[in-house]
Amino acid sequence: GQNIDQPTEMTATEGAIVQINCTYQTSGFNGLFWYQQHAGEAPTFLSYNVLDGLEEKGRFSSFLSRSKGYSYLLLKELQMKDSASYLCAVIDSNYQLIWGAGTKLIIKP
């Protein structure tokens, strides 16, 4: 079966750095997304990786290793507004998005 694993919950301190990991086992691979979802709101796009390596976008970076079936989202200079759930999703060979259950990130002052 297809599977996306990510930690259920993480806690970090304002101003610090946090890394949220995602491992996947899917039938084929056409890219990996990270989305942010604040409580009660819609998921919003953060990043897309299809080639190995690091993609940097401001305070957020996303890394992909296709051979290891692994990605991480790195958040720097954490702010209170970064408290949210972070969803990892993989596009399989049928162009269907397979979603992880999300990681709830709690930021403490």
Add this chain to the structure above:
Amino acid sequence: ETGVTQTPRHLVMGMTNKKSLKCEQHLGHNAMYWYKQSAKKPLELMFVYSLEERVENNSVPSRFSPECPNSSHLFLHLHTLQPEDSALYLCASSQDFTSGSNEQFFGPGTRLTVL
């Protein structure tokens, strides 16, 4: 209106009721999606429409019936639902269905409670 809109935002219904959820996208996209989001579970894809034709139906019970009258509108008709159908129902759209970098834009969702 911009982006993806959904109505109603909240819905409470009995098991014998019939109701409909509405989604509208103002992005000129060709693909639209219905997802179910339950607490601490992955997003479950229910239906996909590409150019107004249904391309995916992930074994969804027949008490959920989608309708896509045009590329901008998507409906989810509900009837004789069960309490376990209570969840957040999200609509999304993307430029195309079969494209790798196919970012999906989500609406705010409808919080459905079935009594």
